[in-house]
Amino acid sequence: MCNWEARRVAFNHDWLKTKYLRCIRTFIKRSGQVTPNQDKLNEFCREVFPQWEAQKTIVQSLLDSFAAEMSPRTLFDKPPLNQCPEDFKTTFGEVVHTLWLYRHAVPERIAAGRHALAAVDEYYSHLAPQLSENAASDLEALRRLSPLLQNYYDACEALGEAMGLFLGVRAV
């Protein structure tokens, strides 16, 4: 597995789908309980929810670097194609890159990824001030946040689907 794919899997599989999405859902469910576990609610607000900030940087980096790292043009930097003459590599490399971009709708996938990322970030910015460290002490306020949290969850799920679209698009 190449480095880009490993980073994508680490974000999409190991973090987003295995951990973060479920944490949001259980937070919504817990805050709906009559007597929820306060420690777990506070823990989500304090340690889990803010993880988005670091992961956001990773996603941005993935989207920014996809075209460069995953293009078939990179094959000309490795054996055996690196044996080709320089002008051939330059010209033909550009051709395969362009073909790849449009056959696999790469710009559209990247745009979809950026759009999904922006949506998540927007909901995050609305929620962050209200999910402070001791937010669990005001259950009513938490419950009023439930629709917004659900929107945040849906946006994260959509981001996961968008990042999944990059599978099969790689050249190597």
Added chain:
Amino acid sequence: MTARVLVIDDIYGWSWNNENLVRDDFCFDLNLKDVTGDYESNELPDEVVAEAVFHSGQKLVNDEIRNDIHGTLDFIRQGWTNVQQDKPHWSLLLLDLHFNTGRVDTNGRFINPQDIVSPAGTNYFGLELYKEITADPDLKNLPVLILSAMEREPLDRDRRIPAGVEFLDKNVTAEEFRKFLNTHGLFESGPLTVKVQGSEQTSLLIGRSIPFLKCLRDIRRACELGNDNVLLLGESGTGKEGLARYAHISSPKHSGPFIPLYLQGTPETLMEEKLFGRNKGAHSEAKTEVLGPAELADTGTLFIDEFGDMQGSVYDKLLRLLDKDTRETQRLGPQAKTRKVDIQVVLATNNTDLLSEPRYQKNFTRRVHNIIRIPSLEERKEDIELLATHFLRQFEKDYGAEKREITDEALQALREYPWARNGNIGKLRELLENSVKNHKTQRLLHKVHLGLTETAHSDESPATDPTPQSEELSISNQPTTSTDLDHLLAQLAEFNFDALPFNELTNLEGKLGDITDAYIKLVIRYLEVALQKEGKITPAMKFVYGKKLSATEAKRRFRDLLRLGEWLKLTLPSVTPLDRNSLLFETIRKYPPPKQKTWDDFLEQRGFSLSEIAELRQEQQTKEK
């Protein structure tokens, strides 16, 4: 018992520092109760759909996490083939696909990220486990789902993934998980409370054998939408009505009515009216309209038992009812309108060859796709003990009888009995009811209490009077306790002497003396003990008869017992000399037997000299004068 799910996952399976917060969220989100036991989780969801046990599939060796296929398979077997009586089988196995390995710190964090084996392009440990499980004949019936957050498309195209693998997304919601559990899991039924003609009735479906759990699963699958037709094929006594109720409870129609209709023995002339109802004036005696069962079952379930005898136009009308596109019912009578109904139909028959009949092969099978074969009791022997215990507790309560344990011998006999075509659960129930009713004070259920016969597989319905068993009675030559005698009496009571077949008795030539001696020995010894215990005739007779008698009646009965046929002719080699001071001797002197010769023989056998005998004879003659 609840469903119990096994999850084999490297992230959920480990607990570091007595916690696993990701596992806690997984359980809370999917309404699971964590019963792994490696740490105490202090949180439960409001509603629990299943218990969950987590296993990492790995082992820790010198600070390094490694995949452990043998240890994991052993763990799986513990909850499947080697499961204890009070614990359920695994209902479902959820198997992660990719497992991270490498060196970890004390908090379970990988020390060197490069140590983590990358997920794609390498062997999936979960697949290795999956292949081992499906290849193992002991584990092949265990339902397995691959639990993975990996994208489906590359998995579907990955040739390493065997065909037929079912996937479950790791991010599954509680509702989706419940549906997967229902359609794939093997778990027991809880109590079934069903509204039948306005009143609620609760029944139980008991069983945890794999064939039975598969039958329950097939029913849940068939009733998922609540608008389909289901055919239950099962021998008599396999619990078809209970399973029809299960079909109702498992469907979206569970809050609607459950209408059972029993057609066995219904004359052909009445079949149509019974099945579809009638309008007023449908015939000369039809003074009022009668709603058809399908109308009564609207928004619920219609259960038709033994429908196989239908002919002609009635059969055609049934086919129209079974057609999901129309679902029409039409009452008997002039100008009867067709009525659409929203029902689920469950049909049942004990004619397991029904579908081989030509008239059922086309139109019927086109309408009824869900054909579920109910296992006979012989196919689910694992359930016999559970069922027997349930029936015993029920009848002990009904009859006010002592609670009893089933002996190994009785259980073995039940397991070996040929239940198929011999009444199945209905027959088991009848045998146990009789055993409790006839032996209320027993605290052990022995084989002899069951009245089992050696009937081989038979097409006839079960006999109402079972022929006596030909097994050897296990009688001790030296009974030393009243329990031995009680056991002997129980065997004798069950032996059904008066129903012995002709051939059995013709083999017993010249046995009357033996039979009589055995009987008389017992009676006389019983009398002697009674006299020794009570000291006088009247209380002694109360003891042997079990009821109070007047003095006159007691003496009369004592004399009658002494005069029993041949008792004085007993030639016991070890006869006890008669104590001349004993109450028995005194009693015999007062109530001598009528025949003098036997009297003389009896006294001589018991140590009296000829002169003493002559003296006693003289004494008697004087009294008689």
